[in-house]
Amino acid sequence: MDQCFVVLWIPKVDHLPLPFDMPYHGGCLTVNISDDPHDEFLIRVEADNKDIDIFVQCEGDSNGFEHFLRLEFLDFSHNGMVKYRYVSKFLKDSEFGFDGRTFPEVVYHMIKSLYHKHDFHEDESDSSLKPFITCEDIDIHNPDNDALIWYLLQYESTVQNLVKKAQVVVRHAVELEKEHRDAEIRKRYESFLQMYVMVLGYDAYGSTLYRSVYNNRYRIDVHDKEYRRHAFNIENSVKYFNVLYLFFDSKIRLANNYSILSKAEENLRNSEESLSRLERTFNTSNRNLEVSLESLATTEQTLVKAQENIEATQKSANSSTRWAIFSIVLSVIVAIVSLWYSIYSAQNSSEELDRVKIELLNTLKDLKKDQTNHQAVDSTNNLSLKDPTYYQPSYHWDIR
Numbered sequence: 001m002d003q004c005f006v007v008l009w010i011p012k013v014d015h016l017p018l019p020f021d022m023p024y025h026g027g028c029l030t031v032n033i034s035d036d037p038h039d040e041f042l043i044r045v046e047a048d049n050k051d052i053d054i055f056v057q058c059e060g061d062s063n064g065f066e067h068f069l070r071l072e073f074l075d076f077s078h079n080g081m082v083k084y085r086y087v088s089k090f091l092k093d094s095e096f097g098f099d100g101r102t103f104p105e106v107v108y109h110m111i112k113s114l115y116h117k118h119d120f121h122e123d124e125s126d127s128s129l130k131p132f133i134t135c136e137d138i139d140i141h142n143p144d145n146d147a148l149i150w151y152l153l154q155y156e157s158t159v160q161n162l163v164k165k166a167q168v169v170v171r172h173a174v175e176l177e178k179e180h181r182d183a184e185i186r187k188r189y190e191s192f193l194q195m196y197v198m199v200l201g202y203d204a205y206g207s208t209l210y211r212s213v214y215n216n217r218y219r220i221d222v223h224d225k226e227y228r229r230h231a232f233n234i235e236n237s238v239k240y241f242n243v244l245y246l247f248f249d250s251k252i253r254l255a256n257n258y259s260i261l262s263k264a265e266e267n268l269r270n271s272e273e274s275l276s277r278l279e280r281t282f283n284t285s286n287r288n289l290e291v292s293l294e295s296l297a298t299t300e301q302t303l304v305k306a307q308e309n310i311e312a313t314q315k316s317a318n319s320s321t322r323w324a325i326f327s328i329v330l331s332v333i334v335a336i337v338s339l340w341y342s343i344y345s346a347q348n349s350s351e352e353l354d355r356v357k358i359e360l361l362n363t364l365k366d367l368k369k370d371q372t373n374h375q376a377v378d379s380t381n382n383l384s385l386k387d388p389t390y391y392q393p394s395y396h397w398d399i400r
Contacts, residue, residue, distance in 0.1 A: 002088045004100045006071070007132040007140055007147035008108055010080045010115045011205035018076060023047045023114040033096075033106050043096075045110045049073075052084065052111055056091060069098055071111075079212040080205075081140045081147060100135035129154055144217040148209060152218055155206040156230055159237035162195050162202075166244055169195075173248070189248050199241045210234055 010018055027047035034041040042057040044065055050073035058064035068091070071084035090097025096104065108131040132150040140147055173188045209215065210231075217224075218231040 002100060002135065003085065004088055004098065005074075005083060005085055005134050005137055006103050006108075007081055007083045007134075007138070007150075008111060009129070009132075009147075009151045009209070010082060010112055012080045012116070012208060013204050015078045015208075017078065018080070018082065018115045020047070020050045020073075020115075024117070025114060027114060029110050029113060031106060031110055033104075041096075043068075043107070043110075045107065045114070047114055054107060056096070075140055077140050077212075077214070079148075079208045079214065083138075083140055083147075085137075100133060103131045103133045105130060141214065143214050145214065148212065148214050149217065152206075152209050152215065152234075153230070155202065155209060156234050156237075159199055159202055159206075160233055162199050163237050163240055166192060166195055166241065170244065170247070192244065192248050196241050196245055199238060203238045206234070 012018070028044065030042055030044040032040045032042050040057075040062070042062075042065070044055040046053045046055070052071040052073075053067060054069040054071070055065040056068045058066050069086055069089055071086050074083045074085050076082045086098055088097070088099035090099070098104070108129070112129075129151075132147040134146070138145055138147060169188050169192050173185055173192075176185045176188065210218065216222075217227050218234065220228060220231045220235060222228050222231070
């Protein structure tokens with residue numbers, strides 16, 4: 001079995017040792033590395049002080065793990081470099097294994113996750129980093145050591161790829177601006193912001209390598225043109241993103257201002273329509289008010305006429321009442337007079353009857369006395385005819 005070495009770069013932003021005594025995830029992390037979604041192949045890494053133990057899932061036992069390999073800690077640097085030693089080994093009937101040319105990237109990123117948090121990017125973005133493997137021991141404190149150059153070149157490649165993506169975003173944004181598609185410009189701006197944050201994050205982490213005292217090769221002031229080109233790409237990539245940020249910031253401000261103006265114009269149109277509707281409503285209300293006033297005036301006239309009719313009716317009723325009372329009084333008076341007259345007439349008639357009765361009785365008496373002397377009576381009658389002053393009693397009875 002061959003002895004191999006691996007130098008893993010753990011990105012960090014400070015000049016302090018890695019937290020070997022306080023790893024994240026409790027110092028243990030398990031991941032399924034199977035490409036088959038219906039199957040699983042679990043591996044586990046555990047931090048044992050500064051060493052790393054690698055376990056694989058037991059065959060036939062999904063809950064069991066068996067020790068597979070140990071990474072022996074050898075050295076670390078304040079720029080995040082950690083050197084381990086291991087012996088080459090491959091899993092039987094599998095491509096999973098470790099040697100001088102093979103070190104599974106997933107294992108590298110599992111170990112990195114024990115000491116590094118993904119502050120500026122998703123976990124998937126770490127897959128761009130590949131571990132530095134060698135069969136010969138190297139000193140990670142030597143200037144321009146192979147491990148340092150290996151990760152600097154990957155850092156350069158990562159930010160260069162982001163620059164290319166940003167250039168595509170810029171071209172699309174310019175095209176969209178010509179078509180006044182502001183909503184899509186804002187979406188492009190948001191995607192750029194994600195890349196911008198990632199570049200700044202890479203710059204913060206990559207500076208621990210690029211500005212390290214061990215980096216003397218990739219500098220802007222070196223005479224070697226090839227080395228200077230790498231340094232220029234690293235530094236100018238971040239500057240380019242700063243310029244793009246100002247570019248997108250101005251564009252998004254213009255887009256927002258245009259959006260605000262468009263919204264204000266739309267609000268103004270809506271306000272004008274609202275005012276028109278309000279004016280129409282006001283006019284309708286005025287017309288309704290006029291109709292209501294006319295109805296009120298008609299109602300007042302009707303009330304006045306009704307009041308007049310009531311007063312006339314009251315006067316008529318009062319007059320009728322007076323006439324009725326007068327008629328009643330008059331009728332009573334007439335009745336009283338008639339009654340009095342009747343009584344009076346009755347009294348006179350009674351007296352007359354009494355007088356007639358007396359005279360009749362007297363006459364009968366006289367007739368009885370003068371039956372024998374009929375001639376005397378005739379003489380008396382002739383005398384009465386000749387002398388109108390002579391009183392001749394009447395024998396007509398008034399039986400009223």
